[in-house]
Amino acid sequence: MPKAFPKEFRNDVVAVARRGEAPISRIAKDFGVSESCLQRWLKIADVEDGIKPGVTQADAAELREAKKRIRLLEQENEILRRAAAYLSQASPPQMMFPLVLDLAADRIPIAVACRMLGFSKQAFFRWRANPVSQRDWDNAHLTNAAVDLHRDDPAFGYRFISDEIEAESGLRASERRVWRLCSEQRLWSVFSKKRGLNPKAGPPVHDDLVLRDFTATRPDQLWLTDITEHWTDEGKLYLCAIKDIHSNRIVGYSLDSRMTADLAVAALRNAIALRDPVGTTLHSDRGSQFRSRKFVELLRETGITGSMGRVGACADNAAMESFFSLLQKNVLNKRRWHSRQELRLEIVTWIERTYHRRRRQRRLGRLTPIEFEIINSKAAHAA
Known part of the structure; x- marks a missing residue:
């Protein structure tokens, strides 16, 4: 494509052509341009100078x-x-x-x-x-781990999740970062006191099969479970106990410094290891530990039938509450406890030595739970 003529050159050619001393064709030939090009330059110049109407540059x-x-x-x-x-x-x-x-x-x-x-x-x-940065990738993995931990135990807040996330998934993150990710996903502990964060109690995962009828005709027919707590100078100690309603024996229990689903799962595993829960019904309240995925899956794996009372109805688990009342009077309220280990040993000693082998109960015919089970076991073998 040929280059355009300089503006100064075009103006000079137009000025010469306007003088009319020679025909347009001669002037175009003398300056080395085509006649049509010179005609166009003249037309543009007339418009620019206002001689003819048109759009200026x-x-x-x-x-x-x-x-x-x-x-x-x-x-x-x-x-x-x-x-x-x-x-x-x-x-x-x-x-x-x-x-x-x-x-x-x-x-x-x-x-x-x-x-x-x-x-x-x-x-x-x-x-x-790079649409997905390394930090976004790490945050996605941390969020997945936090969601899994909270699903397993709804009692976990961001502090417990931060403590467990490295042990469970091998990922490292600061507590503040875990808090931010949990806030984005609205992963709040069910025990959080902040207004507007806690939904109503979750739906029961089992129907109430007991209906306050705390009777059983054979061992391991009906178990009851619940969780209690008590203060020490080191902090709270939690006890999850499982009671066989036939003999009132505590067939499984677990103590820990945190009230998590693992506490309830450990108590149930202890009961399963010591007993033969065939056709057993396990009744509890609607606590998050007993609605957690770990606990429900363990019930399903062992063939235990779950049962669950209503929210805020202590009478739905009254037989278990009566055991905790005895524990409160005979152990927890006796004195001030300086350490969790001290209280733990006292609770275990009272359950195994006093409650099981020394404390006679009128409902059992003035027998202890151990004596009642032994006598009924011999009677069943004799029959």
């Missing part, structure tokens, strides 16, 4: 700039409209970069979209080169 440039501004305003309006729709979703997105990709597909310049959305082009191109 200044007006044309201004019109082009106006069209450019209008097109830019239309693009900015479209960006704002799309951004409002993008952010009004039920779950608002965490970043705006994907919106820039959608706008670019509709022929809206990336530079305009980034400027209107408030970030630099460099940030967008870095994201496009």
Whole structure:
């Protein structure tokens, strides 16, 4: 494509042609341009000088700039409209970069979209080169681990999750980071006291099969379970106990410094190891430990039938509450306990030595739970 003639040269040729000293064809030939080109230059010059009507170059440039501004305003309006729709979703997105990709597909310049959305082009191109950063990848794994831990035990808040997450998944994260991820997923402990965070008690995972009828005609027919707590100078100590309603014997128990699903699972495993729970029904309240996935799966694996009372109805588990009342009077309220280990040994000693082998119960015919089981076992073998 030939280069354009300089503006000064064009003006000189037009000036010579306007003098009329020679025909247009002769002047065009003398200056080395075509006749049609010279005619066009003359026409443009007449318009620019106001001799003939038409659009001057200044007006044309201004019109082009106006069209450019209008097109830019239309693009900015479209960006704002799309951004409002993008952010009004039920779950608002965490970043705006994907919106820039959608706008670019509709022929809206990336530079305009980034400027209107408030970030630099460099940030967008870095994201496009690596959409999932290493931190986002780590956060996704941490979130999955936190969700699994909270599902296993709804009593876990972010502090317990932070403690367990490294042991369970091998991932390391600060407590603050775990708190942020749990807050985003609304993983709150069921014992949290913050207003508006706690939903109502969850639905029972089992029907109430006992209906306050605490009787059994044979061993391991009906078990009851619950959790109690007591203060020491080191903090709280929690006891989960399982009671066989036939002999009132505590067939399994577990003590720990934290009231988690593992506490209830450990007590149930101890009971299963010592007894033969065939056709056994295990009744509890609607505590989160007894609704946890670990506990329910253990019931299913061992063939134990679950039963669950109502929320806030202590009478639905009254026979278990009576045992905890005896424990409170005979052990917990005796004196101040300085350490968890000290209280733990006292509870275990009272259950195994006093309650099982020395404390006679009128419902059992003035026999201890151990004596009652031995006598009935001999009678069953004799029969």
